[in-house]
Amino acid sequence: MSKGADLMILAEDVRPLAHSQKSMKKREAILSAAIEVINAKGFAAATMTEIAAAIDLRDAALYYYFPNKQALAFAGHQRSLERFEAILARVEAEGGTGLCKLRRLLAALLDDAVGNGPQLYFGDNSYLDAEQRQAIEAWSARLSARLERFLEDGMADGTIAPCEPALVVQLMVGMLIWLTKWAPTTPGLTNERLLEAIEVMALKGLAGPKAVAGP
Amino acid sequence: MSKGADLMILAEDVRPLAHSQKSMKKREAILSAAIEVINAKGFAAATMTEIAAAIDLRDAALYYYFPNKQALAFAGHQRSLERFEAILARVEAEGGTGLCKLRRLLAALLDDAVGNGPQLYFGDNSYLDAEQRQAIEAWSARLSARLERFLEDGMADGTIAPCEPALVVQLMVGMLIWLTKWAPTTPGLTNERLLEAIEVMALKGLAGPKAVAGP
């Protein structure tokens, strides 16, 4: 094996060897469908047939884009984390107090969920093999750490009360994961009301002495 | 079919026809193992073999106590809801302000999780058939309503700020479900620190003008 070929293979999966943009678009569609189904029913209960049917294909067609079900799910996790990271980076770039950033992040995540459907952000990944799981968890941990920074920033600038950032972040993640399951089935629920509830329950308590109202 | 026989069958599953107390104990052990495995890996990924192995049995032995996997999971949901309801009833009986009850309930749930392992409280149940799912969801809804009462009581007695109880309860449920997944794998984490984090993030924000500190 030449060193060059090795590097090509490491990047991700090799199936679409020299694929066009049109092909990549279908790959994305498959990924979205897979994320939705896996998120709704869990990895094991989500069948390749069902994922394929969601975009009018037969199960076998999926293997043209992904080598197997595991790799498809892995790619789904990666894409979800990319999206999360993009939102996170945007909020970081906009700056502001710790509490401000936290508030804007939550709003952006809700908007994203509405527009693009729920993701696999931090949920179950026990079905991945050791390397894949390690990669996803390391990535998740890096993102969580950046989220914790918001809390630390807030504790420094006085907009957030003393707390253990790691624990608080996990509590928030739990809220958000569960949100994607029940909120879509609750009729008449708007993002505004959700944000209001989160504001009252999760953010008001975190607010420190220098916190001010408003976005 | 006689009417009498019909009623006997409705109650639950019939397998352990005239079983002794010893047999019932094993049934409970199987239930606990099933709850743990299903909670950890999801219904579809949890195999009868693995559940049985957790208490040194072969998969076939489980069918002496439960007619099939679905019924086993259903019984698990029921047992979890029973436990939840028992805790809820105890807190209700002790009385106090709305915030007080909420606080004590969360503490009791954490204690329960430590002693008896995580439960299937409100998680996924898409694998149940229509009747079973309906039964579980109706029961869950009744319990949620009683939990919402705590918030309404608090809003009435001034210990909890104005909010939409149904939404806030769901946010809390999400925190708790997710908690059972990551907390056990976090080294050095105590219930005290968890309660403190919940107190700061979830309860302080809900506190109304008449709230006072302490348990």
Next chain:
DNA sequence: TCGATATTCTAGCGCAAGTTAGAATTTATC
């Protein structure tokens, strides 16, 4: 100790779902 009952095991069936091979069909290029 012995028979009856309760409990668990071994062996294997059947089915669903992941996967593959290769044919069929569409799409792109000249």
Next chain:
DNA sequence: GATAAATTCTAACTTGCGCTAGAATATCGA
């Protein structure tokens, strides 16, 4: 339009797991 490439399909193989039948073992009362 014809040829090549890309994409999707049909059909079948394989495996793992829920589940069953019936044998084997343990438990217990007389």
